[in-house]
Each structure stands twice: as C-alpha cells, then as structure tokens.
Amino acid sequence: MAEHSTAFHVPTAKATAPLQFSPVTGKRGALVLAAGASQRMGTPKALLPWHGATLLEYVLRQVRTAAIGDIVVVLGPATRHLDGTLGDVRVVFNLAPETGRSASIRIGSAALPVDVESIVIQSVDQPCPADVLKTLLDAAALGAAIVVPTHHGRRGHPICVAGRLLPELRQVNEESEGLRAIVRAHAEQLVEVAVDSESVLWNLNDPAAYSLRSL
Numbered sequence: 001m002a003e004h005s006t007a008f009h010v011p012t013a014k015a016t017a018p019l020q021f022s023p024v025t026g027k028r029g030a031l032v033l034a035a036g037a038s039q040r041m042g043t044p045k046a047l048l049p050w051h052g053a054t055l056l057e058y059v060l061r062q063v064r065t066a067a068i069g070d071i072v073v074v075l076g077p078a079t080r081h082l083d084g085t086l087g088d089v090r091v092v093f094n095l096a097p098e099t100g101r102s103a104s105i106r107i108g109s110a111a112l113p114v115d116v117e118s119i120v121i122q123s124v125d126q127p128c129p130a131d132v133l134k135t136l137l138d139a140a141a142l143g144a145a146i147v148v149p150t151h152h153g154r155r156g157h158p159i160c161v162a163g164r165l166l167p168e169l170r171q172v173n174e175e176s177e178g179l180r181a182i183v184r185a186h187a188e189q190l191v192e193v194a195v196d197s198e199s200v201l202w203n204l205n206d207p208a209a210y211s212l213r214s215l
Contacts, residue, residue, distance in 0.1 A: 029116040031108040034124040035076030035094040040206040065130035102178040109169035116163040128199040136160035145189035149200040156200030
C-alpha cells in the first residue's frame with residue numbers, strides 16, 4: 001500500500017576531513033543501489049519524498065555535486081520504470097533483489113569502467129550530503145583501500161573503495177557475507193574518516209526510521 005508523505009529536510013552539517021593537503025582527483029565512480037523490494041516500507045524507497053525531491057533524486061544530486069563522473073544506478077522490478085529519466089547515468093537491473101544486496105553490487109560494478117580509481121557504494125535509503133562523499137573520495141585518493149565514515153566514534157555509510165578492488169566487487173556474494181568480507185580482507189588498508197553529519201548513521205529501511213528523520 002502506497003504511503004503519502006511530505007518532503008522534509010536533511011541536516012546540512014558538513015564533513016570534517018583530517019587531511020593535511022589536497023589530494024589529486026582521480027576517476028571517481030559511484031554505485032547507487034535502488035533495486036530493493038522495500039517490503040518493510042510498503043512502497044519503493046527510491047520514490048519517497050526527501051529534501052524537496054525523491055530519495056533517488058537526492059542521492060544522485062549529491063553524487064553529482066561530489067564530482068563523481070561514472071555513476072551506475074541499479075534498479076529493480078519496483079523501480080525499473082525510472083530507466084530513461086535519471087540523466088547522465090548508466091542504468092542496470094537486478095530483477096531479483098530479494099536474493100540480497102550483493103547481487104546489486106555485482107551487477108552494478110560490472111558496469112563501471114575498469115580504470116575507475118575510487119568507488120562510492122551508496123544505498124538509496126542511506127542518503128548523505130555531497131560534503132561527506134567528497135571527504136571519503138579525498139581520503140581514498142591518498143591510497144586507502146577502503147574508507148569508512150564515522151560519527152562520534154560509530155562507523156557508518158556509505159563506504160568508498162579503491163578502484164583496484166573492482167574485481168572483488170564483481171565477485172561479491174551473500175554466501176561470503178557480501179561487502180563485509182571485502183572490508184575484513186582489507187582491514188589493514190582501511191581508513192576511518194570522522195564527519196559531522198549524523199546522516200552517515202541513518203538507515204531509512206522502514207516507516208518508523210523514515211518518519212523519525214522527518215521531524
């Protein structure tokens with residue numbers, strides 16, 4: 001059953017990056033995961049109102065503002081009608097999203113160019129401002145394999161991975177615990193970056209969580 005919600009505003013706190021110099025900007029990519037069935041929400045999360053737009057539109061606006069050039073959006077059965085409406089992105093499909101998030105990561109990463117230097121993995125129900133994305137990408141440009149945002153000491157999302165891990169993303173599966181397995185495998189090359197935005201801890205995966213952030 002569809003829900004009717006009014007748009008609400010995301011906090012605009014800026015990320016704080018403990019970087020001492022400006023890194024060289026490489027070829028940046030993003031995987032935007034918007035294929036989920038949204039069973040707990042009761043309506044496609046990608047279409048929910050958010051900051052004067054839909055969640056998917058907001059996420060894409062932040063990704064573009066972060067100067068990410070290669071953007072892949074993974075759509076599913078409930079969102080496939082959005083193909084052709086999203087602008088300068090590559091659209092791919094996960095027609096069985098119930099099999100898990102790993103399938104969307106595999107499908108999406110296969111559409112990224114092999115020379116991408118850093119990749120933000122952004123779920124549509126975990127929106128965050130462009131400043132956070134820029135902070136993660138800048139840290140990745142300094143050589144980290146994986147960059148994770150933290151807020152008050154708690155790890156959040158999205159994560160950013162080095163392009164050299166693209167072959168691993170293309171093989172990720174739920175049986176081996178998906179993206180978590182890659183994070184564990186490269187723990188020694190993982191960098192945590194503290195940010196001011198609480199949004200990195202949000203997960204808008206049910207009506208209660210979504211409503212909480214509308215206050």
